[in-house]
Amino acid sequence: MTHKIAVLPGDGIGPEITEQAVRVLTALGLDLDLQTAPVGGAAYEAEGHPLPAATLNLALDSAAILFGAVGDWKYDQLARELRPEQAILGLRKALGLFANLRPAILYPQLANASSLKPEIVAGLDILIVRELTGDIYFGQPRGVREVADGPFKGERQGYDTMHYAESEVRRIAHVAFRAAQKRNKRLCSVDKANVLETSQFWRDIMIAVAPEYPDVTLSHMYVDNAAMQLVREPKAFDVVVTGNLFGDILSDEAAMLTGSIGMLPSASLNASNQGLYEPSHGSAPDIAGQNMANPLATILSAAMLLRYSLNQGAQADRIEAAVQAVLEQGLRTADIYEAGTDKVTTSQMGDAVLKALK
Ligand code: IPM
Ligand code: MN
Numbered sequence: 001m002t003h004k005i006a007v008l009p010g011d012g013i014g015p016e017i018t019e020q021a022v023r024v025l026t027a028l029g030l031d032l033d034l035q036t037a038p039v040g041g042a043a044y045e046a047e048g049h050p051l052p053a054a055t056l057n058l059a060l061d062s063a064a065i066l067f068g069a070v071g072d073w074k075y076d077q078l079a080r081e082l083r084p085e086q087a088i089l090g091l092r093k094a095l096g097l098f099a100n101l102r103p104a105i106l107y108p109q110l111a112n113a114s115s116l117k118p119e120i121v122a123g124l125d126i127l128i129v130r131e132l133t134g135d136i137y138f139g140q141p142r143g144v145r146e147v148a149d150g151p152f153k154g155e156r157q158g159y160d161t162m163h164y165a166e167s168e169v170r171r172i173a174h175v176a177f178r179a180a181q182k183r184n185k186r187l188c189s190v191d192k193a194n195v196l197e198t199s200q201f202w203r204d205i206m207i208a209v210a211p212e213y214p215d216v217t218l219s220h221m222y223v224d225n226a227a228m229q230l231v232r233e234p235k236a237f238d239v240v241v242t243g244n245l246f247g248d249i250l251s252d253e254a255a256m257l258t259g260s261i262g263m264l265p266s267a268s269l270n271a272s273n274q275g276l277y278e279p280s281h282g283s284a285p286d287i288a289g290q291n292m293a294n295p296l297a298t299i300l301s302a303a304m305l306l307r308y309s310l311n312q313g314a315q316a317d318r319i320e321a322a323v324q325a326v327l328e329q330g331l332r333t334a335d336i337y338e339a340g341t342d343k344v345t346t347s348q349m350g351d352a353v354l355k356a357l358k
Contacts, residue, residue, distance in 0.1 A: 014068025
């Protein structure tokens with residue numbers, strides 16, 4: 001059976017890193033139909049919209065999407081609905097990609113890359129499960145209005161709405177509990193229940209779902225404390241589940257614990273395991289086109305794609321083993337380079353992974 005995969009390279013370093021992941025996917029000998037389409041700023045330039053209908057339709061019609069990165073400072077002046085970021089938000093919403101899995105793993109070979117002491121982070125392996133289609137990101141109403149009364153009466157006011165429906169919290173809870181079952185069976189739900197109604201509701205639902213997973217220990221933490229604990233004792237976490245906004249912030253923090261955001265993949269899944277796979281880092285326009293970006297996060301995203309959307313766990317293992325092998329060989333792109341290792345380009349890193357594929 002042929003698996004159709006949408007390849008959306010996007011902006012900045014997106015095309016160069018995606019190219020390497022495509023080479024790796026192609027080399028596996030699977031029956032894949034890879035179709036490329038523009039997205040983000042590149043699509044805006046070509047077709048006047050960051051998520052053209054043809055790109056969206058291709059994505060809807062594919063088993064999985066391999067996504068590079070979108071965004072560039074030069075689009076900062078555009079109206080919100082035309083900005084590159086709208087492409088990724090639009091894809092998440094259109095495909096119902098509510099479950100965002102963001103692993104933060106510190107490869108032993110890169111223990112010195114972290115800004116934290118090696119003993120705090122050595123062996124770090126945590127998973128952030130971020131709800132991705134609800135919360136204040138998509139809540140209505142939102143906008144700018146005139147204040148009707150109170151101390152700010154007559155002034156303009158910006159506003160957004162945070163809400164979560166019970167089914168939205170339940171389905172992400174199940175994803176997180178199941179992930180914890182496959183790992184170290186500890187799940188920490190992060191909220192701001194001391195202040196926000198939405199968060200208290202979120203916490204109540206997490207507690208209600210917990211009895212279905214008696215082997216998993218559920219704990220709760222306020223988001224401000226979680227931000228602190230992530231740098232104090234990150235290895236105390238196993239799986240973290242949280243809403244869209246808190247997850248956005250905490251997953252960047254967790255990624256940086258590893259010191260090598262160029263290494264971290266992510267998966268965004270819907271209820272039928274259709275998924276969008278992208279590196280956790282952005283489009284890095286400052287180094288675009290220089291063949292120096294790290295393609296490993298995108299290559300590892302391709303591995304997640306095989307595991308979660310194509311049910312090809314053994315092929316995913318092959319890719320991950322090959323990445324381990326090139327790190328073991330001492331090959332490093334500029335972002336993870338340290339004295340005594342071998343500095344390589346984006347395409348050389350791709351060559352090395354291809355060669356290391358067993
Ligand atoms: C991310 C990004 C996006 C988000 C932006 C680009 C809309 O920061 O994937 O974390 O905020 O979700
Ligand atoms: Mn983010």
